Amino acid sequence: MALEREMMRADNEDKKEDQIRRMAWFALWGMLVYPIGIIVADTVGYETTGQLLADIAPTYFVAIAGLVGAFFGAQAYQKSKT
Numbered sequence: 001m002a003l004e005r006e007m008m009r010a011d012n013e014d015k016k017e018d019q020i021r022r023m024a025w026f027a028l029w030g031m032l033v034y035p036i037g038i039i040v041a042d043t044v045g046y047e048t049t050g051q052l053l054a055d056i057a058p059t060y061f062v063a064i065a066g067l068v069g070a071f072f073g074a075q076a077y078q079k080s081k082t
Contacts, residue, residue: 024071027064034060 034057041050 020071024068027067031061031064 034053038050038053038057041047041053
């Protein structure tokens with residue numbers, strides 16, 4: 001019974017790590033696509049939309065950089081711990 005619980009816990013922890021990894025990669029791709037969205041909005045003719053996106057870009061990039069930094073920091077900490 002204890003072995004089964006331990007295996008279930010390890011499986012759940014593995015799934016959790018996979019989800020966190022996917023979230024970090026999604027955030028990184030978002031950092032690449034965001035400027036393209038601003039350019040596309042400007043070229044299509046949505047100048048106001050492009051300006052609004054550009055106005056919130058600094059906040060977006062700081063938040064995403066913090067998220068990705070926390071992920072990689074946690075990974076480095078876990079590797080140094082073992």
